[in-house]
Amino acid sequence: MTTATVLEISGLTLDLGGRRILGGVDLAVRPGQVHGLAGESGSGKTMTGLAALGLLPPGARTGGRIELEGTDLLTLPPRQLAALRGRSVSMVFQDPSTSLHPMLSIGHQLTDHLRHHLKLDRKTAKERAAALLTQVRIPNPREALVRYPHQFSGGMRQRIAIAIALACEPKVLIADEPTTALDVTVQAGVLRLLRGLCDDLGLAVLLVTHDLGVMSAIADQVSVMRHGLVVETGPRGRVLTDPQHEYTRTLLDSLPGRSTV
Amino acid sequence: MSPRWVPSKRVSGEDTGGGGGGGGRPLTRRRVLARHPLARFLLRRTATAVLLAVGVTLVTFVLTNLVPGDPAAAGLGQRAIGDPAIVAQFRHHYGLDKPLPIQYVTYLGNLLHGDLGESQQSHQPVLDDLSTAVPATLELAGAAIVVSLVVGVAFGVVAALRRDRLTDQLLRVVSLLGVSVPTFWLALLAFYVFFYRLGWAPGSGRLDPGMTAPPHVTGLYTVDAALAGQWPVFWSAVGHLALPALVLTAYTVGLLTRFTRSAVLEVLNQDYVRAARAKGLPGRAVLFQYVLRAALVPVVTVAGLAFGALLSGTVLVESIFAWPGLGAYAYRSATTLDLPAVMGVGLVVGLVYLTVNLAVDVLYGVIDPRVRVQ
Numbered sequence A: 001m002t003t004a005t006v007l008e009i010s011g012l013t014l015d016l017g018g019r020r021i022l023g024g025v026d027l028a029v030r031p032g033q034v035h036g037l038a039g040e041s042g043s044g045k046t047m048t049g050l051a052a053l054g055l056l057p058p059g060a061r062t063g064g065r066i067e068l069e070g071t072d073l074l075t076l077p078p079r080q081l082a083a084l085r086g087r088s089v090s091m092v093f094q095d096p097s098t099s100l101h102p103m104l105s106i107g108h109q110l111t112d113h114l115r116h117h118l119k120l121d122r123k124t125a126k127e128r129a130a131a132l133l134t135q136v137r138i139p140n141p142r143e144a145l146v147r148y149p150h151q152f153s154g155g156m157r158q159r160i161a162i163a164i165a166l167a168c169e170p171k172v173l174i175a176d177e178p179t180t181a182l183d184v185t186v187q188a189g190v191l192r193l194l195r196g197l198c199d200d201l202g203l204a205v206l207l208v209t210h211d212l213g214v215m216s217a218i219a220d221q222v223s224v225m226r227h228g229l230v231v232e233t234g235p236r237g238r239v240l241t242d243p244q245h246e247y248t249r250t251l252l253d254s255l256p257g258r259s260t261v
Numbered sequence B: 001m002s003p004r005w006v007p008s009k010r011v012s013g014e015d016t017g018g019g020g021g022g023g024g025r026p027l028t029r030r031r032v033l034a035r036h037p038l039a040r041f042l043l044r045r046t047a048t049a050v051l052l053a054v055g056v057t058l059v060t061f062v063l064t065n066l067v068p069g070d071p072a073a074a075g076l077g078q079r080a081i082g083d084p085a086i087v088a089q090f091r092h093h094y095g096l097d098k099p100l101p102i103q104y105v106t107y108l109g110n111l112l113h114g115d116l117g118e119s120q121q122s123h124q125p126v127l128d129d130l131s132t133a134v135p136a137t138l139e140l141a142g143a144a145i146v147v148s149l150v151v152g153v154a155f156g157v158v159a160a161l162r163r164d165r166l167t168d169q170l171l172r173v174v175s176l177l178g179v180s181v182p183t184f185w186l187a188l189l190a191f192y193v194f195f196y197r198l199g200w201a202p203g204s205g206r207l208d209p210g211m212t213a214p215p216h217v218t219g220l221y222t223v224d225a226a227l228a229g230q231w232p233v234f235w236s237a238v239g240h241l242a243l244p245a246l247v248l249t250a251y252t253v254g255l256l257t258r259f260t261r262s263a264v265l266e267v268l269n270q271d272y273v274r275a276a277r278a279k280g281l282p283g284r285a286v287l288f289q290y291v292l293r294a295a296l297v298p299v300v301t302v303a304g305l306a307f308g309a310l311l312s313g314t315v316l317v318e319s320i321f322a323w324p325g326l327g328a329y330a331y332r333s334a335t336t337l338d339l340p341a342v343m344g345v346g347l348v349v350g351l352v353y354l355t356v357n358l359a360v361d362v363l364y365g366v367i368d369p370r371v372r373v374q
């Protein structure tokens, strides 16, 4: 709790098509920490994440602040925001079978933003890409670079998506249900990888998930959202064992084999 | 091509969609080709195309034999047809007394020697007729498809990016007109307006009257004239080509605009496009590398169909513009029951369709690695 926050969301509101989607979200993510964001479907978790990347659907109106090391992303001119996107803040999506381009090689998808943001030449970018694949434990990284997403399993694809997100050494990684679309057997591996990267690289991770089990396994901080508001936030141990909000309690009670008695 | 491909392919010869490769290839070849998935893919598709080409000859042959009409009646005079001995001799001479399979083999053998028979109309070998008609049509249809692809894809992309705005609405009207206006009517109208009324178009045919064709290299006058450095001929050829080609593009531009628009819109909604934006890539890179790449797959399919539509469009357009191409030749041969010529045209059209299909298949493989890599 002593480290400064790198991403600080305060009073974030979002209106889409005349509907209030977010009603003043407050969240603080610190380097080297995994901040879990739970909440029922439609509570606004994904929208919160997309807002931080400036990728909200067209017609979205926002209020409040999203500060990345003191810079408000919501008021940043589009060009400067684009320079931060994928560079300082990056995102891993839910389903790697749809979030990787099926017709572009892994190498292409792993190096294009690398070359764009860091102005690397082709060869250096390729070296770095291979190193990244090693980092996310893809076997034979050099060979993997010339292959295509469909030649990898779901878990490997998500690791590749994580490598892509990490390529430019961002400060903040937003992972939107990164294991939901994966086989149960590989979920733990991907989560462990995220946790390890967070610890090793001092990455600030905002981990969106439905799954409180996932949450209790790797999150440092936990926030619970409902109807576009954060209803509870705090260290994992406290929130999961001694929830203050009634809604958190119902969420916990709905977990199989668990109870908050 | 190893003969071992043949049996396994013949079974599914008509099924171009079947993705599986022939099972029993020699190990060495497999080893070589395993390193070059694209080469293997091309080889497989080409082998299928060759088999289909044989199929085309068979279909042409069978259809022509199904046509009611006696070759002897056509080949002999009125008097001779009454004499059974002469008829029998005629049949024997041309191998018509042999069983059909033998006749087919003879026909194939002749084809291999470039013998397509003699046109009853022009009294020339059909091959000679075709060798001037086919390049004329290829020039026309080729120019039309290139223009259609460039304009249609550009229109479609712009319409998708400007969805529901004024540009999109305008393009929608344009493409709707393009696909719904009958080609022959448009051809007549264009000829009337640009030739009779405005005098902008140079009239019918491939060149100005009195101009001689450039030395034959490809048979495409524009290309041949440019190769020979005969610029007046070149510009005359371009001028004559422009109007009929543009008339032909109307339908295909409309078709391609509509399909490209919907393909791009569909791709824009994909997760991987959002992911590409989340990487901070510039909009141009996202459009050209991520969006267009995926949108091209359906566009290529439609482009193949569009080419087919173009070819059938040439029959009327060539007749109206007196363009001495395959369409005009086909029209003349069919209306005068010139069977050898009809067979020749059928063969060429079949082969052209095959080539277009092969090109489409190959493009799939080039665009989409999932097609070529297992």
Ligand SMILES: Nc1ncnc2c1ncn2[C@@H]1O[C@H](COP(=O)(O)OP(=O)(O)OP(=O)(O)O)[C@@H](O)[C@H]1O
Pocket (backbone or CB within 6 Å): A016, A017, A021, A039, A040, A041, A042, A043, A044, A045, A046, A047, A048, A057, A210
């Ligand atoms: N493109 C859009 N236009 C309008 N409303 C949208 C759009 N996308 C999402 N919403 C609405 O925004 C609200 C929040 O959605 P969001 O996707 O953030 O929920 P979530 O918490 O991520 O849910 P889930 O767990 O199902 O992913 C929902 O009520 C949803 O209907």
Ligand SMILES: [Mg+2]
Pocket (backbone or CB within 6 Å): A045, A046, A047, A176
């Ligand atoms: Mg969501």
